[in-house]
Amino acid sequence: MEEMENSVIRLSHCQKNIFCFSVPERCPSCGDELRGSRLQEAPVSLPSPFTNGHKSSCCLLIAPAHNNLHRDFDGTSDLHTGISSTKGLVYNYTQSGVRRDQSGWERCVSVPLVRPDMFHLMDQWDQYLGRFSEGPMWDPVWHRFDEDNHNCFSFCLNFINSVLAVEGRSSLSRDAFTHNFILPRMRRVSKFTTLYQHIQRQQYYVVDGQEDRQ
Numbered sequence: 001m002e003e004m005e006n007s008v009i010r011l012s013h014c015q016k017n018i019f020c021f022s023v024p025e026r027c028p029s030c031g032d033e034l035r036g037s038r039l040q041e042a043p044v045s046l047p048s049p050f051t052n053g054h055k056s057s058c059c060l061l062i063a064p065a066h067n068n069l070h071r072d073f074d075g076t077s078d079l080h081t082g083i084s085s086t087k088g089l090v091y092n093y094t095q096s097g098v099r100r101d102q103s104g105w106e107r108c109v110s111v112p113l114v115r116p117d118m119f120h121l122m123d124q125w126d127q128y129l130g131r132f133s134e135g136p137m138w139d140p141v142w143h144r145f146d147e148d149n150h151n152c153f154s155f156c157l158n159f160i161n162s163v164l165a166v167e168g169r170s171s172l173s174r175d176a177f178t179h180n181f182i183l184p185r186m187r188r189v190s191k192f193t194t195l196y197q198h199i200q201r202q203q204y205y206v207v208d209g210q211e212d213r214q
């Protein structure tokens, strides 16, 4: 599996932004020597969109589906979603029912569902999640898993809605869930992955810098 273990750094030179894994000897745009010379700005490293789901707490997690672990996110590949407990145990619904994974979600996108000041919700979270997962909806004997209509997304969405209901807030539609929670993150992942692969092939990616930056 492509681990994407390098971090992407951005440096600015001659009004260009240069993305790379390490500072090149010469500026790929103007050819000036970079190493040893002082850059106008220190290189910054770009935050990766991926986190370790088992180190997350009370998050919606989005990962490539189990049957295509060896593919990277490309915006179209199947995604698998789950919800983390306060201790990073990942509840996710599959053909065989609700799984509680202690590993396998090391590289995914996480969306925090609980604000850090919502202590009462955090205290109840694991109980809610456990109880919700034992419901008949998620028992494959009672209710069949269905790729399109009763799947890992339904599990997460229904759980989020049950928490919203407890909080006295209105529920999310499937469309709102996809558009607000999933797609913006996937676009970011897709951009980052494209940039990463470009650097892997070409060593750097150069774009015009913003005009207000030197």
Ligand SMILES: [Zn+2]
Pocket (backbone or CB within 6 Å): 013, 014, 027, 028, 029, 030, 031, 032
């Ligand atoms: Zn330059």
